[in-house]
Amino acid sequence: xxxxxxxxxxxxxxxxxxxxxxxxxxxxxxxxxxxxxxxxxxxxxxxxxxxxxxxxxxxxxxxxxxxxxxxxxxxxxxxxxxxxxxxxxxxxxxxxxxxxxxxxxxxxxxx
Amino acid sequence: xxxxxxxxxxxxxxxxxxxxxxxxxxxxxxxxxxxxxxxxxxxxxxxxxxxxxxxxxxxxxxxxxxxxxxxxxxxxxxxxxxxxxxxxxxxxxxxxxxxxxxxxxxxxxxxx
Numbered sequence: 530x531x532x533x534x535x536x537x538x539x540x541x542x543x544x545x546x547x548x549x550x551x552x553x554x555x556x557x558x559x560x561x562x563x564x565x566x567x568x569x570x571x572x573x574x575x576x577x578x579x580x581x582x583x584x585x586x587x588x589x590x591x592x593x594x595x596x597x598x599x600x601x602x603x604x605x606x607x608x609x610x611x612x613x614x615x616x617x618x619x620x621x622x623x624x625x626x627x628x629x630x631x632x633x634x635x636x637x638x639x640x
Numbered sequence: 641x642x643x644x645x646x647x648x649x650x651x652x653x654x655x656x657x658x659x660x661x662x663x664x665x666x667x668x669x670x671x672x673x674x675x676x677x678x679x680x681x682x683x684x685x686x687x688x689x690x691x692x693x694x695x696x697x698x699x700x701x702x703x704x705x706x707x708x709x710x711x712x713x714x715x716x717x718x719x720x721x722x723x724x725x726x727x728x729x730x731x732x733x734x735x736x737x738x739x740x741x742x743x744x745x746x747x748x749x750x751x752x
Contacts, residue, residue, distance in 0.1 A: 560738060571744040572684070572728065585739065620683055624738050628674050629730070631683040 533632035535621050541638045547609040550635045552621030554602045560624040563596055563606050566634075567617045575619075578604065611639045642667040644731050646743035653750055659716040661746050663729030666710070673705055673712045674740060676728040684728055688714065719750040 534553040542548050554561055563575040577585040578598045586596070593612070598604040608615055618636050622629040643666040653659045661675075672691055676684035690696045690703040690712065702715040712731075716723055726747050730740040 562739070564742075572742040574739065574741070577739050624740070626672065626738055628686040628689050629684075629740055630686065634683050 533621055533623050533630055535632035535635050537635060538633060539636045541640065542611055544612055544639055545610040547607065548611045548637060550606040550619050552604045552632055554623050555630065556602060558623035558625060561598060561604050562622045562624060562629065564620040564622060565617045566620060575606070613639045615639050642733065642741045644729055644741050644743035646729050646746045648744060649747040650749050651746055653719050655719060655721060655750055655752050657719050659719045659723065659748055659750065661714040661727050661748065663712045663743055664710055665731045667731070667733055668710065669733045670731045672732040674730040675703060675714045676730060678726045678728060678745065721750050721752055724748055724750050
């Protein structure tokens with residue numbers, strides 16, 4: 530069981546650039562969440578997929594953010610164009626009724 | 641708006657003491673309750689879950705749930721410096737989506 534694997538672990542980019550965060554899921558877990566964590570706002574749910582279908586994207590801050598889940602084991606979160614206020618740690622998590630399992634996170638810094 | 645509230649702390653306890661972490665939630669439809677531990681610079685790690693009113697024990701950890709009061713707590717017995725972390729409370733509601741709503745977390749410091 531390789532867990533939930535995110536890449537890259539760290540990303541520093543300039544304002545206006547496109548950023549793509551990647552997540553590989555545990556086999557057999559049907560639900561995927563993207564969270565963003567900041568000191569000010571804590572853990573915020575961005576989007577939730579179930580069986581590859583986006584179920585709840587009400588947490589996506591604006592149209593600059595988009596997420597895809599092309600198959601049961603892989604998802605991407607894209608920010609275009611990026612802004613300094615997007616700087617945060619982004620977590621991908623898979624979920625079972627007994628709880629959520631988080632990837633290591635991607636620390637994004639937009640300068 | 642579903643809310644999960646935690647005191648941000650820090651909660652400071654001496655080594656060997658019992659640490660008590662508390663969480664309240666607003667949605668009476670909440671059915672599953674979780675405690676996560678997050679070390680600085682790391683991702684949240686699930687340590688306990690509880691569904692039914694009462695206590696659930698796992699080693700040095702005890703989760704307590706009172707649905708009438710909309711209150712869930714985590715007790716850590718014989719606290720160790722390695723328990724120093726932020727503890728996040730999370731709640732899911734019915735409907736099969738299992739979307740966890742997280743509190744902001746309580747910082748725990750266990751000093752030798």
